[in-house]
Amino acid sequence: xxxxxxxxxxxxxxxxxxxxxxxxxxxxxxxxxxxxxxxxxxxxxxxxxxxxxxxxxxxxxxxxxxxxxxxxxxxxxxxxxxxxxxxxxxxxxxxxxxxxxxxxxxxxxxxxxx
Amino acid sequence: xxxxxxxxxxxxxxxxxxxxxxxxxxxxxxxxxxxxxxxxxxxxxxxxxxxxxxxxxxxxxxxxxxxxxxxxxxxxxxxxxxxxxxxxxxxxxxxxxxxxxxxxxxxxxxxxxxx
Numbered sequence: 001x002x003x004x005x006x007x008x009x010x011x012x013x014x015x016x017x018x019x020x021x022x023x024x025x026x027x028x029x030x031x032x033x034x035x036x037x038x039x040x041x042x043x044x045x046x047x048x049x050x051x052x053x054x055x056x057x058x059x060x061x062x063x064x065x066x067x068x069x070x071x072x073x074x075x076x077x078x079x080x081x082x083x084x085x086x087x088x089x090x091x092x093x094x095x096x097x098x099x100x101x102x103x104x105x106x107x108x109x110x111x112x113x114x
Numbered sequence: 115x116x117x118x119x120x121x122x123x124x125x126x127x128x129x130x131x132x133x134x135x136x137x138x139x140x141x142x143x144x145x146x147x148x149x150x151x152x153x154x155x156x157x158x159x160x161x162x163x164x165x166x167x168x169x170x171x172x173x174x175x176x177x178x179x180x181x182x183x184x185x186x187x188x189x190x191x192x193x194x195x196x197x198x199x200x201x202x203x204x205x206x207x208x209x210x211x212x213x214x215x216x217x218x219x220x221x222x223x224x225x226x227x228x229x
Contacts, residue, residue: 004156032214043118044157044205044220051215090156094214099170100145102218104156 002027004091006105014113015083021076021108023065023091031093033074034102035065039087047089050074061085086112116140118221120206126227127196135191135224139208146189147218148181149205157205163189164212196228 003026013019025031035047048059055067065076074091088109092102119138127133139146145164149157159173163183174180178196183189193200203225207218 006156009154036220043222044207046217046219049215049217092156096214098214099162099172100209100212100214100216101147101159101162101170101173102149102157103159104149106154106156 002031002093002095002103004093004103004105006091006108008108009106010109010111012111012113013081016080018079019077019081019085019110021089021091021110023074023076023105025072025074025091025093027072027093027095029098030096032096033065033067034092034094035059035063035074035076036090036092036104037087038090038107044090047076081110081112083112083114086110118206118208118219120204120221120224122224123222124225124227126229128229129196129198131196133193133196133226135193135204135226137189137191137206137208137221139187139189139206140210140219141187143208143210143219144186145209145212145216145218146183147207147209148189148191149207151203151205151223153202160191193226196226198228201226201228 033050036044037047050067058064091105148160151157162170165186178194181191203223207220209216
């Protein structure tokens, strides 16, 4: 069975600082990879996803994630964060050719301070 | 257009009672998912519908949990003889297609508290 590990439960940073949220996965077969974001008092929203092709994927609000197959990682990065990026971020995988269910990590709470 | 909606937003019940949680997916979405999110955890898969049928119910924890989607749209998650350990946020998601690559759109969740 596949699993997702998000090593950092909380990440506090100052505004305009860079940030990296780490995600590692374990699976015996190929997977698709996702980052979801949950802003305060809102539902989960898809931030970005890796399906195939270029290993670097970007979101519309400046986040990017890079799929690294050898390290089984899909870390999320942003070079300069804003107060509005404060949210909980979840990494998730689903099996290629398997069930459509998402397997989530425990989440990382990003707090951006002024 | 309207997103996924879930009712009620909050449900408080007593141990041993029966509860029903409702999910209205995005219009036209054929796939519907239920997840459960306990405090401090990520969402955990419960069941997935393709149309009216349950394509994967491997995440249902035991036979107290049951879900239906009789007309291929609205779904109801039913929990019998509730236990305190059932307290969690129950999330519903829908997607337009049948591929794992189709984006799942999540509702705001129903917070269930079992006293």
